[in-house]
Amino acid sequence: MRILGMISGTSHDGIDAALVDFDRTDGTLSGAVQYTASTPYPAGLRARLIAALPPAATTLAEVCELDTLIGQSFAEAAAEAIARAGAVDLIVSHGQTVFHWVDGAHARGTLQIGQPAWIAERTGAPVLSDVRVRDITAGGHGAPLVSLLDALLLAGHNGAAAALNLGGIANMTVVRGVDDLVAHDIGPANALVDAVVVSDGLSERGFDEDGRIAASGTVDERLLEVLLADPYYRRPAPKSTGKELFHLAYVEDAMARAGSRPRAADLVATLTELTVRTVGRDVTASGVDLLVVSGGGCRNPVLMEGLRRVLPGVTIALSDEYGAPADDKEAIAFALIGWYSLHGLPGTVPAGTGARAARVLGTLTPGAGPLVLPVPATEAPRALTLTGPHPARGAEERRG
Incomplete structure (x- = not known):
């Protein structure tokens, strides 16, 4: 199963993508990392995003426009990945975190923008998004989700x-x-x-x-x-x-x-x-x-x-x-979460997020055709092996 994981992190400078081909044999899940890339946000979009982030004041109109513009940027990055590496069964879009509401020792809400419908429309692939909030509803912090990987x-x-x-x-x-x-x-x-x-x-x-x-x-x-x-x-x-x-x-x-x-x-x-x-x-x-x-x-x-x-x-x-390139690990983690969600498996580790129990994560947006899910798994993998090759990252090498 070929899954494209995508995220723009808390440095909000661009979109990281990793395409992983997953295959399960008995209790071990293997993942061949077939494509990785980083696509910087256009300068004007990044400036608008920075200007809207806390502690700055913003408007619902600006949030709506950024949701569309970031969704379109994710869509173009996904389309480029598919053009270079081939079709995928699922795209997992973390989107861009713009607010994480923590009250004392508890997380109360989290907001990631980058409308997934733009990605589904552009690529024809189903999209899993909004992956953090279900853990918060179960008493967790919605982070760090990379603990699964x-x-x-x-x-x-x-x-x-x-x-x-x-x-x-x-x-x-x-x-x-x-x-x-x-x-x-x-x-x-x-x-x-x-x-x-x-x-x-x-x-x-x-x-x-x-x-x-x-x-x-x-x-x-x-x-x-x-x-x-x-x-x-x-x-x-x-x-x-x-x-x-x-x-x-x-x-x-x-x-x-x-x-x-x-x-x-x-x-x-x-x-x-x-x-x-x-x-x-x-x-x-x-x-x-x-x-x-x-x-x-x-x-x-x-x-x-x-x-x-x-x-x-x-x-x-x-x-x-x-096996997880340091610049691409989070994108790989969200591809892994996508595999878990499609197979009906919880994608959180309660000991990591503080939730009462593990939950299946995300919201699915159908692609061009009917949404067909695989047979649910009865048991989670006990191990994961990741292999390359890891081609040169696209557009621009990320931070140092």
Whole structure:
């Protein structure tokens, strides 16, 4: 079964896509990753999206227009994938998160836009979307959903391992077996650095490419102390967060409370070190001996060297070594969720999201023909193997 997974993450800079051909033999699911690509948003659309995100005010008219424009962008990226790699049985579109409503220790709602009907109309394939909210209705955080993939990929490790995703937000899944895991959002990975880089015009690409800005700066210890004192870090897992909390105004407020306004490079260095310290603290507390990293932040040498500095006893590897290219892992995870949903299997791990029980995820939009579902599976896979080849990513290489 050929499934195309698609997502624009919390860095909201473009659409990642991964086409995976799944086949099940007994208790093992195999996935051949046949196509991966990243398609940047048009500059004007990204600017409109950024302007509408919290803490900015927006209108329902703007949300409606962005829902259409982002849906059309996803549709074009899906059509390009199909033109290059062939027809698919299902497209899974995570869309673009624009708000994640957390009230204290509980998630109350989440909103992803990018109207899936545009994708179905453009490609003729059925589309699974709106994949997070069902977990929230069951008492979960709707995140991190990638724990489903992490549990299968790392269950064979002899000991405790953690999968770390460094997107806009850093999230981690600690795996001690396929049925024994915990997961949570740690805090900002690239979100605050990106906000400063964009606001101050430090890079045309909108992020600290190869960590060059951070490498040229010095950490402001007073500001870092204020940032590390945020109550979010002391909340127990499972927990989730997003740019509703970690945005440019948050940085401005922290600098005011610290009585410090460092130069731009020093501020980027400080925010990068914030990620190093918060991730390092949580990884250390988890007691793992292996950390498998993915997401744009794994291409930032300053961030990765910082993690190796604060985690000297932990082996740090990229998810590429486990068959999931670090830049494409989330798109692969949503393709996997699509396989589970089509087969009537729950796509959440309650120990990771905090839900009362696992749920089948998503809403299906029919394609050009009748919607035909496979025979429901009676048992979930116990293992997953991913294989390449992984062709060159389309359009533009993603973050560093």
